[in-house]
Amino acid sequence: MLNRQIRGSSPPPRGGDGNHVWKLWATGLPQLHVQPLKQKQAYTIGSILQHYISLWFSLLSPIQYAQKNGNGLKGLVDAGLETLPQQYVQPPEERLDVSELVSKESLPTIDVSNWDDPEVAKSICEAASKWGFFQIINHGLPIELLESMKSAVHGFFGLPNEERRKYWKGQSVSNTVFLTTSFSPQSEKVLEWKDSLNFHYKPGDNESSASWPPVCKDQVLDYIKRAEFIIKRLLQVLLKSLDVEEIDKAKEYALMGSVFVNLNYYPHCLNPELTAGIGRHADLSTITLLLQDDIGGLYVRAPEGNGWIHVSPIDGALVVNIGDALQIMSNDRYRSVEHRAIPSRSRNRVSIPIFANPGLDASIGPLPEVLASGEKPIYRQLIYGDYLRYYLAKGHEGKKTIDFAKKG
Ligand SMILES: O=C(O)CCC(=O)C(=O)O
Numbered sequence: 001m002l003n004r005q006i007r008g009s010s011p012p013p014r015g016g017d018g019n020h021v022w023k024l025w026a027t028g029l030p031q032l033h034v035q036p037l038k039q040k041q042a043y044t045i046g047s048i049l050q051h052y053i054s055l056w057f058s059l060l061s062p063i064q065y066a067q068k069n070g071n072g073l074k075g076l077v078d079a080g081l082e083t084l085p086q087q088y089v090q091p092p093e094e095r096l097d098v099s100e101l102v103s104k105e106s107l108p109t110i111d112v113s114n115w116d117d118p119e120v121a122k123s124i125c126e127a128a129s130k131w132g133f134f135q136i137i138n139h140g141l142p143i144e145l146l147e148s149m150k151s152a153v154h155g156f157f158g159l160p161n162e163e164r165r166k167y168w169k170g171q172s173v174s175n176t177v178f179l180t181t182s183f184s185p186q187s188e189k190v191l192e193w194k195d196s197l198n199f200h201y202k203p204g205d206n207e208s209s210a211s212w213p214p215v216c217k218d219q220v221l222d223y224i225k226r227a228e229f230i231i232k233r234l235l236q237v238l239l240k241s242l243d244v245e246e247i248d249k250a251k252e253y254a255l256m257g258s259v260f261v262n263l264n265y266y267p268h269c270l271n272p273e274l275t276a277g278i279g280r281h282a283d284l285s286t287i288t289l290l291l292q293d294d295i296g297g298l299y300v301r302a303p304e305g306n307g308w309i310h311v312s313p314i315d316g317a318l319v320v321n322i323g324d325a326l327q328i329m330s331n332d333r334y335r336s337v338e339h340r341a342i343p344s345r346s347r348n349r350v351s352i353p354i355f356a357n358p359g360l361d362a363s364i365g366p367l368p369e370v371l372a373s374g375e376k377p378i379y380r381q382l383i384y385g386d387y388l389r390y391y392l393a394k395g396h397e398g399k400k401t402i403d404f405a406k407k408g
């Protein structure tokens, strides 16, 4: 196996061990038995009967219905769920406590219409160090493109159960897309109130998208390709301030050699205060570019751990956050920060993160440029795929995960 060093100079390999990690993730569950239950339809005796049978199954065993039968949480909610299943009730310490909300501070919003402006670069790097999160406006992606992405998410999740189920984890018709529910349901004590359709995109690979769901394929591909430009600009700015002047092919592979895009769908929830759409976690990417809708519900840990700040939706903006991989490479100059999302009581919320990750077989660690002045490395050198495997094998654990990468 060839491990990519960020300093290496030969062209990055594709596939190999890295693909193995993706496959493990995408097919982790055993083959699932699929019940031919249908979503509720217009009013015929048959469809009413079917609806009640469906409801009965969902109440009898909501988890079986959502997970094992590949209907997802969306299917469970559509079946007419009237109480929050116990499996989704978070212990009190994991619920968002309103007394912890910080309203006097908000995340920086940065106008990036001129990427070459040193003030823009300064704001980005300061925000990445202090907050780990910021929003960007005037980034060049037209509002119609952002709207069409959000509609594409609703389009996919609006499909009947049996259509969505074709992409269910472990039995997906595509090698590069899978649908799942919660985060890591086989190892979580409490489930998260979310379904997501996850895409794996290898920059330059135009073939795998042929098997993507027709209802959202074009939009997702177009969106990733156009967002790649922004990801590259952000990484250039962030790395320049770490004394990395040029991002060559090998560095690019270590920074964004694998790209995951998730279409997150948080169905409306009767008791949002008791559950978590996505629990406390930091991303393991280098950077994440997130498009959220106008509903709100994303909260970020304030600096010094002092409460939670709401990321107010701004029309046309994209949220940027630093992930663990860049915190490791920057030896803590930039911070990956805990965040969480709460579903809405009345509306189905969607969000679309693009995770720019190191190539799965890339070797990452504090950059030589950062350590040049004799600074001690906080993290060891590790294969990114190993970190990913470790992260995915557990439920969300806030900032604890990064300890895996710390020097012993
Ligand atoms: O839905 C959101 O706003 C956040 C999603 C998120 O943090 C993630 O998918 O990692």
Ligand SMILES: [Fe+2]
Residues within 6 Å of the ligand: 281, 282, 283, 339
């Ligand atoms: Fe996240």
